[in-house]
Amino acid sequence: MSSAITLREITKVYGTFTAVDRFSLEVERGTVFGLLGPNGAGKTTLIKILTTLMRPTSGDAVVEGHSILTAAKKVREVIGVVPQENNLDRYLTARENLVLHGKLHGMSAARYNPRIDELLEMTGLTSRQHDFPDTFSGGMQRRLVVARSLVHNPLVLFLDEPTTGLDPQSRRALWDYIRQLRHSMTVFLTTHYMDEADTLCDRIVIMDNGVSLADGSAAALKEALSHAHVYEVELCGDGAAYQKILEEQPFITSIERSENCLRLTLNGEKSLKPLMDVIAGADLKRISLKEPSLEDVFIALTGKKVRNA
Numbered sequence: 001m002s003s004a005i006t007l008r009e010i011t012k013v014y015g016t017f018t019a020v021d022r023f024s025l026e027v028e029r030g031t032v033f034g035l036l037g038p039n040g041a042g043k044t045t046l047i048k049i050l051t052t053l054m055r056p057t058s059g060d061a062v063v064e065g066h067s068i069l070t071a072a073k074k075v076r077e078v079i080g081v082v083p084q085e086n087n088l089d090r091y092l093t094a095r096e097n098l099v100l101h102g103k104l105h106g107m108s109a110a111r112y113n114p115r116i117d118e119l120l121e122m123t124g125l126t127s128r129q130h131d132f133p134d135t136f137s138g139g140m141q142r143r144l145v146v147a148r149s150l151v152h153n154p155l156v157l158f159l160d161e162p163t164t165g166l167d168p169q170s171r172r173a174l175w176d177y178i179r180q181l182r183h184s185m186t187v188f189l190t191t192h193y194m195d196e197a198d199t200l201c202d203r204i205v206i207m208d209n210g211v212s213l214a215d216g217s218a219a220a221l222k223e224a225l226s227h228a229h230v231y232e233v234e235l236c237g238d239g240a241a242y243q244k245i246l247e248e249q250p251f252i253t254s255i256e257r258s259e260n261c262l263r264l265t266l267n268g269e270k271s272l273k274p275l276m277d278v279i280a281g282a283d284l285k286r287i288s289l290k291e292p293s294l295e296d297v298f299i300a301l302t303g304k305k306v307r308n309a
């Protein structure tokens with residue numbers, strides 16, 4: 001395997017709190033890699049370390065052959081970064097933002113101008129290139145930040161929650177651009193959206209409390225949960241009351257409730273009978289067996305629901 005990114009026992013301690021704990025990982029070149037985790041899992045800390053914005057307490061990482069400890073400048077030359085917050089210069093037009101980035105990377109106008117034309121075209125911003133970012137929608141600003149991160153032709157692109165806060169249409173548009181990058185570079189993204197990880201990522205690592213809990217393709221992670229049985233139980237009323245009762249049952253690994261509809265992960269086939277016993281007195285509308293989703297895998301591993309951003 002040719003690795004674009006290698007993490008060796010990365011640890012980050014803030015005061016007495018360990019945010020990342022001896023985290024090791026290899027990310028294959030040309031793939032889309034997704035880091036999933038609930039709030040506070042340590043994802044942003046890892047991205048900051050890999051993009052040389054922060055030094056680890058111990059451990060090392062190598063990005064396209066360059067150590068983040070001893071060759072941070074080289075690392076910055078080969079990476080593109082899309083941070084969690086849009087940090088565009090509001091006093092520069094869209095094109096000027098991209099030009100500035102090209103200049104900061106030491107590119108000549110002859111090199112950055114055709115590249116910028118191509119990126120504006122790819123992100124659908126050509127007609128708005130002379131407008132200021134403040135006049136753009138959230139989705140357009142995000143596309144501009146992605147375009148900016150690509151001006152200097154990075155080998156590795158880091159995206160920290162790229163679609164948080166975007167409407168479904170803008171999210172899908174951004175997914176299309178990320179898909180276009182597949183194979184031409186390595187993409188390392190963090191996300192809270194299970195569907196995003198499911199559709200975009202070749203490989204996913206689920207982390208919590210600074211450590212990796214699961215590692216594999218979306219299909220493999222779901223397969224690993226295939227021993228679990230996911231049921232949806234819809235009641236005519238009393239959803240909240242039954243949630244409380246069911247939470248106390250040892251055979252239920254996780255519960256999600258939306259109004260009177262409960263999504264339950266049972267820890268085996270033999271748990272159906274005890275479930276039926278518990279809900280025997282309920283006014284049942286529907287009960288159905290579901291395929292485990294990536295969200296179910298996440299909840300089963302972390303015991304937490306992903307933040308609804």
Ligand SMILES: Nc1ncnc2c1ncn2[C@@H]1O[C@H](COP(=O)(O)OP(=O)(O)OP(=O)(O)O)[C@@H](O)[C@H]1O
Pocket residue numbers: 014017019037038039040041042043044045046
């Ligand atoms: N500068 C800091 N000082 C102290 N603690 C910090 C600092 N930065 C982060 N932390 C803590 O480290 C843990 C990991 O934070 P981090 O931002 O890496 O998590 P995350 O997985 O990116 O979360 P989110 O999804 O909310 O962005 C959290 O408990 C956070 O409170």
